[in-house]
Structure formats: structure tokens, C-alpha cells
Amino acid sequence: MTFVTRFAPSPTGPLHLGHAYSAMLAHDMARAESGDFLLRIEDIDKSRARTHWENQIYDDLRWLGVTWDGPVIRQSENTAAYSHALDVLWNKGLLYQCDCKRRDILDAAQAPQEGGAPTHGPDGLIYPGTCRHTHPRIGPRPETVALRLDLSAAIAQIETPLTYSETGKNEGQIQVTNPMQTIGDIVLARRDMGTSYHLSVVVDDAAQGVTHIIRGADLAEATGIHVILQHLLDLPTPIYHHHRLIRDEAGNRLAKRDDARAISKYKAEGATPNDIRRLVGLPPAP
Ligand code: GLU
DSSP states (O other): OEEEEEEEHHHSSSBHHHHEEEEEEEEHHHHHTEEEEEEEOOOTTTOOHHHHHHHHHHHHHHHHTTOOOOOOOGGOOHHHHHHHHHHHHHHTOOEEOOOOOOHHHHHHHHHHTOOOOOEEEEEOOOOOTTTTTTOOOOOSSSSSSEEEOHHHHHHHOSSSOEEEEEEEETOOOEEOOOOHHTTTTOOEEETTTTSSSHHHHHHHHHHOOOOOOEEEEGGGGGGHHHHHHHHTTTTOOOOEEEEEOOOTTTTTBOOOHHHGGBBBHHHHHTOOHHHHHHHHHOOOOO
């Protein structure tokens, strides 16, 4: 089997050391396996994506010695594929319209718990199901509204085990457990985007033939959702490798706004690509 991996940055800020680690690790692994390393720009959030950040990503990656195979895919140009996947789920009766505001969700999530902390999943609060039965699920799929996945109905339609292979820290077969408690009815189409990170990433990884997903441990908890979507959309489940996160001196994860660790800053200060590799704990470029 050919090894195909990808780096999928969102152009919403400068690449920092954490992104560089992710990109170089995936690139090294692909090259070691004589596989393909793809680049995908995740720019569905038009309110935050910027062309100058995208151009900076290309410059930074080239400078780091990260070269990609084939054309760059931009998610903003792939909306028809997301729309099609939503239609498939809608036609299975698995999506419903949700009109809740953030505040409504917080109030409803807190209500039955008598002051107990509401449960959080990869997208924040686990949705309490307020709109689950308020809108009809028949007729054409509504657009320009938020659509949530009816997770318990979805799970009921899946007949094969919800597992995936993980290499790296949590090596082995991982089972997606307690999805209703850990994931809930997540939004698959945002009102402002017509899609969501989870839906787009699953559709694109399959369309690009990605066999190995190498990404930060912060995305490990999103993997359960992705595996569920792969089952519902009849797509293969790749092998996952969630790598350690690069942290600052205080032990915090690096954020997009952490300009001090932007790759362009190190470059401007005279660092070499191998200096960056050393900083993130990778051996010098082969
Ligand atoms: N676009 C996501 C990010 O920049 C990464 C998506 C992924 O690797 O699955 O955090």
C-alpha cells in the first residue's frame, strides 16, 4: 500500500514551531516510506482565512525543506463535495436543523445537572439535544442553517465496529467509546460556512487517498467523530498518528497568536531549517 499523508494548515495565522514539527514529521515519514506528502489548505472559515497567511505557509514550508506532491487542495474550492456528503447524511435522516445560540446551549446543558459542570467534547459543550425533534427532516436539505448530526440515530445505523488504528503514543486499536457522552450531536454544517471542519476533513482525506493521518495530539479527541463519519459516508478509515505537542517554556501549547515562535521570525533572526528541527526535537534533515 502506498503511504499517503498530508499537512492541512488553516491559513488563519503564521506557522509556528508546532506546525513546523507536524509538517516536518509527516514529510519525513512520507519520504522514509517513499510515499506521498500532500498539502491541503483548510480555508473554509472565510471570516478568518487570509491569502497572505496562505502565501506565508508556502514560503515557510519551502524554506523548511518541506516539499509536497501534486497540486495544493484548497477547501474553499471543494464545497460541492461537502454539500454532497451532507445530502447523503440528510437523505439517511441523520441531520437536523439547529437554531440554538451559544448561550441557549450553555443554559440547557447546565439545567439538568443542578450546578454540575456540563460535559465537554471536541467542539465544546456536548449539545443537550434541544432542537433534535423541532424541525422536519423531510424535503430538500435546508441550506444556510446549522445542521447537527443525530448521533444516536447515526450509531444505530452503523453495523461495523467503531475502531481505528493508532501509531505513536497510544499505539494499537482504539475503540470509539461512549460517543453520546464524549461527542454528542455535533454541528456538521455551520450556518456561515455550509460545512464544518469535521465533515470537510473526512471528505477530503478520503478523496485524496490519505492512508496515514499525522497530526497533533490536540486533535486526537476529534478522531472518534471522524471515524463515525467515515462509517456513515462509506469511506475508509486511515491509520492515525497523533504526535506530541510543542510547548512553550511554561508548558503551554503554542497558539496561532504566539508570533514569537512564528517560523518567519526565526528565519528573520538568522536561524537555519536545521536549527528549527533541533528546536522541535527532530534529527537534522536527511
Ligand atoms: N486544519 C487543522 C488545523 O490547522 C488540522 C486538521 C487536521 O490535521 O486534521 O488545526
